[in-house]
Amino acid sequence: MKKWVSFIVALCLLIGLALYSMSTGSIQIGFGELVHGLIVGDNPQVDVIRDLRLPRIFVAMLSGAALAVSGVLLQSVMRNPLADAGVIGISAGAGFASLIVTAVFPALFFFNPLFSVIGGLFACFLVYLFSWKSGLQPLRLLLVGVAINAMFTGFNQVFSSFGSSSSSAGRTAISTFNMQTWQNVDILLIYVGIALILSVFLATWCNMLALQDRTASNLGLNVMRSRIVISLIAVILASVATAVGGLIVFVGLLVPHIARQFVGSDHRILIPFSAVGGAVLILFADTLGRTIIAPIEIPASVIMMIIGGPFLIFMLLKGDRVYGR
């Protein structure tokens, strides 16, 4: 099948990019040397790479995958190709909750992802609340989301300026992916790993929701329940990624859109493909950001804003027709 070939190609691209990213940066190292050092462990340069660069690469890939899949799920459940956790304020809500926890209860650091999920759920709830009456009409949902996003971003900035003395509090506002540890990778692997696996099982529900609520219901789907479950998984993915990797917008918009061009709208392949695509995109943005004008780093989130903004305009102009009559 052509679609699975696209998936394998994307996977190979991801592996290639990860290997390139490992051997490139402030410490340049040959690939053979790197592998040898990782296995034998007698090369101090390789130790630095293992402690600093590898976790960074994993966090970039996992956050990218999480944000992209969260976009796919939100778009399916809101029946809106423009839904993205970053654009409609879920990431900002999650970031805000995580910021408060880090600033006020630094001891609860390990539960940070949990609090960010609560923040993300709250933002998601608000978006639903204010756009439900219009039948989740696309433009209205987007505008409500932008307003919610602005609100939480504002709160974020207020708190960041209060807590600017504490080093980590400001981190959620902008994501640089430096200072990542293996502990962060573990957190992402647990939360995001489980949520990603669950999301693959939700593919059939997502496919049914694409046929409108009443038809999905007549095909035996409990529409309300599936909508809540899918939203929950989407919010978990976006919030945990934000708590660990910082706020990155547009991934959930860009990746699913491109993925649909390659593998179509069947969620059984769209979800895994988007996960790989998201990982490629963020890893690419991060690798580019730390190498292009080294030693100065451009945060991955800034690169995403620069790519994503024009892309959103392009999609609005094109009137992206995902559903046909």
Next chain:
Amino acid sequence: MDVNKLQFQYHNSGPIIRDLSTSITAGKITTIIGPNGSGKSTLLSLLAKNLQPTAGQIVLSGRDLQQFTHKELARQLAVVHQQNEAPIDLTVEKLVEFGRLPYRHLFSSETKEDHEAVAWALDCTQLTPLRKSKLVELSGGQRQRAWIAMALAQKTNLLILDEPTTYLDIYYQIELLELVRSLNERLGLTIVMVLHDVNQAVRYSDEIKVMKQGQVWAEGEPKKIISSELMQLVYDVQAVIREDEEAGFYVVPLAAKLAD
């Protein structure tokens, strides 16, 4: 299917269905007609459980519709709505496969029975040669048939159609109604549909229910209940009713009734 003292209203409006009791005869084609706002589409949505009644109940196979889970109901009753949306890259075959989902669990894969049901549904609607085509590439009539094929794949005894001819050219309207009739005759399907055109309702139904102001105004065999008095009372139009050998029983609306 029996309807007992059914009531329906939205929160902020008056009753749309008022104290409606009727029954649907198994194995027959029943058509609901009536002017706009008479509640015919609402009644159909209630029968399909797309809306919940405010009071009263609908009984299917001896059980209240509200007691069925979504999946159980989807094995008893299939619905084709008036306007449908699907992803633009969806093919006819993939759409029809959706009709098998009421028989599947989250983790189970397709069985031989599923394949056979899909092939059979495509055959019934003469879509087998088009099964690999995308829905958007089809004509309006073919697309409507594809949605009916999906409903057939559900292997239910009851098929509900909401204004199946509305957006079609006259050729496809007739083609579709012939299909509906043949499904009823060959498979013994019970069919409930809403139609706008009184003449089509007369020609293709065993039984007609005429609705006005949320109630069934008249019901029964088409030729027995459609009269110029009824047309005046329900639709506010003057109409003549003729029957001849070639054209059969037909209604010609002549003038909108002037206010007295």
